[in-house]
Amino acid sequence: MNTLTRWLAILSRAFHSGRPPLRPPGAVKEEVFVKTCIKCNKCAQVCPYGSIQMAHLEWGEKFGTPLIFPRRTPCYLCMKCPPVCPSGALDPQLRDKTRVHMGVAVIDESKCLAYMGVICRACFERCPIYREAITLKDELYPQVHNDKCVGCGICEYVCPAEEKAITVVSAHAV
Amino acid sequence: METTERHFYRRLNRYRRWVQVLSLSLFAAIPVLNGYGIHTLIGTLYSLSIGDLDIADPVMVLQTVLLSRQIYVPLLLAVWVPVVIAWLFGRVFCSWVCPQNTLSEWIDAVQQRLFARRWKQVHHFKYGKNPHAAWYWLIFGLLILLTAVLGVPLLAYLSAPGIITSSLSQAILQHHVGVEILLVLGVLVVEAAIFRRFWCKYGCPVGAGLALFQGRRSLRVHFNSDLCDCKPGTAPCYAECPLHLAPKETATLYPYCFNCGLCVTFCEKAGRALTFGFSAADPMGNAPRDIDSKPFQLIQVSRHK
Incomplete structure (x- = not known):
């Protein structure tokens, strides 16, 4: 139950703040990003701060893509996620914050x-x-x-x- | 040589169950290790990295290419591991690693224990034929077509191993899981209640994507009718098959069969008519053209007939 409420809270924050969440550093253009991301969770797994959340099924075609809600945990620009992206959705060359x-x-x-x-x-x-x-x-x-x-x-x-x-x-x- | 082979077939499914448990624990261990800052192993069954080696699910790569209409070379190269494994051993990923199949098999086993009598009535010695391969490719083709036409990641929604491993990762690292896990649970419930094992047999795009790379020389089940000493009209190997296939009809067994080897292990106690082999079966679906097995066949015939 606790996890459910927490999850709903994250959701409502995304929808009701009226502002779209962020993508991890190095993300290509949004419409390309959604189609290129392979949903492997690697960026979220290497993030030392737990900043990256994965979009769930209610995000429709954006399902499985990484999101950052700065009010929950912002991105600290450690630049660990772009090189692990296997599909080029995050620019793997990007090192300079x-x-x-x-x-x-x-x-x-x-x-x-x-x-x-x-x-x-x-x-x-x-x-x-x-x-x-x-x-x-x-x-x-x-x-x-x-x-x-x-x-x-x-x-x-x-x-x-x-x-x-x-x-x-x-x-x-x- | 023959004794070691027998030994192997007998133990094959014990090995397989261990690998299933180990791979399921591995996918729980990956996010736990990630949480401690160890990133040698990262990813899920959508795409996995072991050190510098990238592995990607061929179906997910296909989806990415279909949706983005562009080719990213490192991603394309990452399919080589699953492709080589499928080309050599068929869909062993499904039977040895896939968590969806593992869960499905466990639920099956529980049902078999709980409802032993009914299970026997329904499943024992049921004689049947294999469905036509066209159905398999039709369903897979339809999913790909829908993905391309609708422009939504349909194959990702339907990748049960991907969803299970992602949800495990999110549950461990972020302490919540998404609604997509309901798709997996839904499949398991429907399988338990109505259509036994329909997902792995017909619906799964991941399995179909691997079956694409099965060749004529891939590992397959062979049947030697001379050795089969089961009474005519009975076939315990049919009841043994988790996917409800007819292992004796080897010509029509693929792409449905995922080489779990339960029929081969079972037949080991009976006539040894079912074996694994790399040579292509003849059109009748009978004995493999394997000269090495001839002397052994003679021994078996003299013992059983």
Whole structure:
């Protein structure tokens, strides 16, 4: 029962947040990805953080493909999954984490603590593309640089605001 | 030589059951080891990696090619292990490794114990013919056609070994399983209640994908009618076959037979008329053209006739 509720929670998070989950680093274009992925679970098995979840049958044609829900566990860009992909759905050559493009983080300034006058640098400090993807304007206000942001979701995960002020928009229409 | 062969046939199914248990535990062990950071063995029965060796299910590769309309060479090369095994030994993957078949066989065995009397009425000495091979290929062809036309990974939904091993991995690593396991359970329930072993016999695309690579020289069951000393009209080997095939009709046995060897093991106690061999059977489906077995046949005939 516990597993069922947990599973439903993951599901509802995916559907009701209204935002598609992320694909692992190195994923090819979504429509190609769905058709190329061989559903072998290897990426989820090598992920040391348990970030990768496999889509179940209710995902229809996306069944068996890997998903990342950043609010549950973001991607820490260890880059272990692209080389194990046997089907080329994840680019096996990709080793450089700065060249990943899973999505782009977006800050909602009306919810961000820093913009509301509280000193908060959670996203800035935890961003793996440090001082490049997220910078602080006037040493106070976080700003995302779309050309540098890889969309790993760590900022969204660590955002302490009651309602997450920073969210990652998936590069894939999952 | 002959005694070692007999010895082997007698023990064949004991070996097979051990391999089934070991492979099932292996697929539970893979995610457990992965959880401890050991990644020498990764994957499921959709695709498996042993160190640097990639192995992929030929049917899943076919599906990927059909859906994506492009060929990824490393994936295509990864089919060589299953293809070579199928080419040499037939569908031994199904009978020795596949967890779906293992579960199905266990359920069968339980039913056989629980409902011994009814089981005998239904299954014992049932004489029959093998279905035409066309049905097998028709079903497989239809699944492939549907996959290509609908553009959905139908073969992945229907790959019971893939679903079972993926669910095991997800249950161990992520502590939840998906609804797809109901497909597998559904098949098992239907098999137990209505159509005994229909999935492995007719429906499974994974098995059919391996059967594609069976050749004329692949391992197959041979029947020597001179040696068969069962009463006319009786055939305990038919009752022994988990897939309800007629092992004596060797000409029509394939692609349905997955070389589990239960009929051969059983016949070892009877006339030794059923054996495994690599040579192609003659069109009558009788004795193999195997000169080496001749002197042995004479010994057997003098003992039994």
